[in-house]
Amino acid sequence: MSSQAIREELCKYAQKTVTNKLVVGPGGNISARFEGKMYLSPSGFALDEIKPEQWVEVDIETGHITDIGLRPSSEVLMHLYAYRQNPNIGAMVHTHPPYCIAFTLVEKDLPIMFPDQAALVGKTVYVDYVLPTTDKLADAVVAKIEHASILLGNHGLVTTGRNLREAYYRTEVVEESAKIFLIATAIKEPKVLTKEEFEEIASLESEAYRIELLQKMK
Numbered sequence: 001m002s003s004q005a006i007r008e009e010l011c012k013y014a015q016k017t018v019t020n021k022l023v024v025g026p027g028g029n030i031s032a033r034f035e036g037k038m039y040l041s042p043s044g045f046a047l048d049e050i051k052p053e054q055w056v057e058v059d060i061e062t063g064h065i066t067d068i069g070l071r072p073s074s075e076v077l078m079h080l081y082a083y084r085q086n087p088n089i090g091a092m093v094h095t096h097p098p099y100c101i102a103f104t105l106v107e108k109d110l111p112i113m114f115p116d117q118a119a120l121v122g123k124t125v126y127v128d129y130v131l132p133t134t135d136k137l138a139d140a141v142v143a144k145i146e147h148a149s150i151l152l153g154n155h156g157l158v159t160t161g162r163n164l165r166e167a168y169y170r171t172e173v174v175e176e177s178a179k180i181f182l183i184a185t186a187i188k189e190p191k192v193l194t195k196e197e198f199e200e201i202a203s204l205e206s207e208a209y210r211i212e213l214l215q216k217m218k
């Protein structure tokens with residue numbers, strides 16, 4: 001793996017967020033960690049417009065930004081704090097998926113309904129609306145960063161993973177889960193997995209299950 005390979009992988013997943021309508025216009029931001037640096041989407045670009053050399057390199061420890069004439073995403077602090085807080089995080093995907101945003105308006109954690117959701121993502125927690133681009137939002141996200149998926153009230157979704165692929169697919173799974181939850185809600189209160197059912201899945205050979213699922217999603 002090289003920083004060039006990371007930059008190309010970022011372009012690939014950035015493209016997917018737009019193709020799959022997880023963001024519109026210049027919304028959302030994505031980053032990945034590589035050798036003490038994070039590579040973050042530049043401010044003001046639609047994610048599918050970014051060229052490999054345009055991802056902004058930021059030193060995770062010092063916050064120093066390598067000057068390439070582009071500003072990093074306005075959510076730079078949210079990404080930076082997350083990498084500092086949890087050394088296992090290799091990538092962060094922040095999007096504005098419509099069903100997730102609709103679900104944040106009810107101001108609660110997203111229930112776990114499906115085995116894939118339980119195994120791939122785990123609990124999706126909710127944080128109240130905070131003014132975007134501020135250190136308050138970065139602090140609110142980092143306070144819940146032990147969860148791989150965080151709903152931002154009246155705003156969007158943040159997912160993390162050991163790598164970009166994992167962080168990105170978590171976004172897709174959470175959006176699909178929110179969509180199905182909202183469809184079911186139109187009929188009656190949806191049946192969700194019980195704590196016991198969720199723990200049973202978690203106690204399966206969960207790592208193997210997760211890898212198998214990710215391979216299927218290629």
Ligand SMILES: [Zn+2]
Nearest residue numbers: 028095155156
């Ligand atoms: Zn946002």
